[in-house]
Amino acid sequence: MKVTLFGTTGFIGENLTDKLDENYQISTVSLRNNNWKNELVKSKVFINLVGKAHDHNKTATEEDFYHVNVDLTKNIFNAFIKSEAKIFIHISSLAALEEYESLKPLTEEDSCNPNSWYGKSKRKAEKWLLEQRLPENKKLIILRPPMVHGPGDKGNLGLLYKLISRGIPYPLSSFENKRSFMSIDNFCFFIDEIIKNEGKLVSGIYHISDDELISTNQIIDIIKKVEKKNTPDLSLPKFFVKGLAKIGDIIPIPLNSLRLKKMTSDLTVSNQKIKSALGIEQLPLSAEEGLIKTIKSFKKEK
Template sequence: MNTLLTGATGFVGKCLAEVLDQQEAYLLTCAVRWIGGTQCGREVEISGIDADTDWTTALIDQQVVIHAAARAHIMKDEVSDPLSEYRKVNVEGTLNLARQAVEAGVRRFIYISSIKVNGEWTPQGEPFTAEDTPAPEDHYGISKLEAEQGLQELAAETGMEVVIIRPPLVYGPGVKGNFASMMKLVGRELPLPLGAVQNSRSLVALDNLVDFVITCISHPAAANQVFLVSDGEDLSTTELLRAIARAMGRRSRLIPVPARVFLFGASLLGKSAVAKRLLGSLQVDISKNRDILGWHPPISVAKGMARAVGHPVG
């Protein structure tokens, strides 16, 4: 199946490209900023993604587009109008690609969105579902929702199938950001005041996300659906840190500080936002994936953590 992948040099896209390129069922084309940027067998140079990008060459004979490229979430965005900058790539760039995909005869468009479309937090035990009313709280989440809405309108108008996938935090080999910071702290065996956190967080291992995306390429029931995806094993922050320590072969030195005390101390240091992320819950319900697609996460959290820290998973 002829498949175009954008974002092939990114954290998710790189793994997707490696897996798809090894499977005879797919003839993969990677859209890249410069030729030679991936291990993909066929590359097409795309200098940038916005409302004016010409995708003609990249879309020749393609049956499926997997759009993983995006202006990524930035914790401290210093541009004067962040929402406008997100929209240029995540909304205008996405819909420009999708419209050209329709004209080129693409059958299915898979969009890697974000759980931030649903929101930032869930009450413990009340996970987000794919049918919930979206409630993004930041510019990145808003731009992703607007792209989703535009794609769904285009699907209704043209008949091109659209599949929307909203992952939570993705971890795996080469992970950066907050997860990488946690691994560094655990690796140093520093004492951390996070031994009594009783929240619940859904994560998704990179291998599980890639497997789910590939399932959505050809499964007929995936057409015009929105899916949330996770490992199916929710963890508290305490459990997460312990899982990372086990995978690294390190001791987890976690001090059981009450949540209210931790939050108070963090507020004195101007770190309330960080504390809330560590203490809050964000759960997703993936029963739809099982019911509609028969999909189950192929690897466990333990194996995902081992892959993330560079240990063999057996």
């Protein structure tokens, strides 16, 4: 079976390409090439990984996020409609639904509350896709993963690893939270299962994630275990940390209220809808096993 992937330069795209290449004929497309439509080959599946999530240089505008996450998605989907492909798998994000806090595991039926340019642009792309008329022989699968981690990940997990691996005490251990994550292995597993069993799915939105929830303190413990560090954590009083964060709302220091909420609040998601539809009982890796694998990959890169 032939599969076409769009946007494969990030760590998710690189890992997914390697995984799918074991069982499928893979074609990768870069939208940086103005003639990309002329390079499309016949395939059954289109997978859209194109997206802008980070602004490391602090230079991106709101228009930049909407151009990549919305306009380019429209271009790829329109090419899908004109092609012979039967399945369009669009990688959205949990940020299209919620970015900072949830009091219960979020389901596909919950109301959307995106806050950032990233989350809002991802949600706008979802809404546009769902409004399009699909031919009877074509299917649209929108996936919302939480934070995906794995070898090559340059996100917040890597920054946390650098902090703890250097023996710097974690200062927020007084906060206990639960969050949903996703290892790249489980991400690739879901994609493979969707391709093989797409007949079991109807078009729509599906949440994907690891089965188990993990706290930030558990992640710290895993990092220290892999690194063989005995650095004590700092359990600073919550009122002191929250006060410091409020100061950060006014003057530029590393901690502010929004960043504190993102690091210490609960944000969990239910993956039961897609697991039930595909008949999945257990994912390849537990949340802890996936994190250990990722942390070990960081260790090798040092």
